[in-house]
Amino acid sequence: MSEHIDKHKARRAFSRAAKTYDEAAVLQREVGRRQLERLDLVRLAPRNILDLGCGTGEQAQALLRRYPGARVHALDFALPMLGQARRRGRWRRRPRCICGDMEHLPLADDSIDLLISNLAFQWAADPVQLYRECLRVLSPGGLLMFTTFGPDTLKELRMAWAEVDQTPHVSPFMDMHDLGDILVDAGYAAPVMDVERMVLTYASVDDLMRDLKQIGASNAASGRMRGLTGRGRMQAMRKAYESWRSEGLLPASYEVVYGHAWAPEDKTAPRQVSIPLRQLEG
Structure with a gap:
């Protein structure tokens, strides 16, 4: 995957969307359900x-x-999101809210029995x-139980933009099999992966873009175009997206990986590493 996530950009977007x-x-x-x-x-x-x-803490509740x-x-890495999580629910018990980086967890070794994540990974x-x-x-x-997005997520939006320019306008997503390999290499036991495809529909591509902005899921690809997207390119993208219209609505596809x-x-036990024979030949 040549592109990677600009985490600072992602944090700002989620903070604004809280x-x-x-x-x-x-x-x-x-x-999540x-x-x-x-x-x-x-x-x-x-x-x-x-x-x-x-x-905003719905899963925690x-x-x-x-x-x-x-x-x-x-x-969560976005402090305003944690503010919403603290105010959620009528339950006497509230979660312990922590603002931190999921790649550098401020938690002790061997301290969590169930680690669950919904569409954050x-x-x-990295x-x-x-x-x-x-x-x-x-x-x-x-x-460890998680959901994340696979590479077919927002494929219509990605392909519509590809007709306009070569700059990434949709954040990159990893393939399920690559994620499974990472789990094995990291030392997890009995990893299980599967995928589910879901489609939301919209009257216009602007409605889709508005939803993405409201949840903070803006383009955080490292190679994205800086600054505002010109009116001409936006119009060209809208026209390209229209080729996907069916029964009066535009689809937005999501590949959900569980x-x-x-x-x-x-x-502490040493892990066994299997190397395919073909890699040892020659």
Whole structure:
């Protein structure tokens, strides 16, 4: 992946979107609900839970209800998002809110039994560092459960812009198989990955762009064009996107990747590395 995430740009965008996020986060809310349903299949009684990239705190509140005996930590890199999370809900118990970087977690080794993240991992500048850091804070036998976006996400918007210029206008997303390889290389046990494709529809591309801005999901690719996009290029993109219109509406596709993996019971044991024979030949 030649492009990577400009984390400072992403943090500014999410900070600005804190007050409008819940209004537009229809997809995020639905994916989070489906992710929590998957916990029904897991036998786990966590004492300490981390909601990583918690946003406005809806997932953290659901975790407090699901695990009333656990302590829930809610971490985000955008302080205004944490402000919304602290005000959410009518429950007496609130999550412990932490403003921090998910690639450099301000948490002790082996301190988290369940680390869950809904549609936040795609904002990591260094995915390898992210998954290693998550493993560091997971207790032996702890569970990592996450959702993220795959490369077909917003493919219509990406292709429409590609007809206008060669500058990235959509943030980069990693392939599910590459993510699985990172989990294995990092030392996780029994990783499981699967993908689900979802489509939202809009009357206009401007409505889509408005939703993306309201949730803070603006283009954070490192090679993006700086400054304002010209009116002519915007109009050309709108025209290109129209080729996708069906039954009066424009689609916006999302490739949602679900993943979970376990921290080994013995995190100090040396890992076995398998090298394909063809790499040793010649």
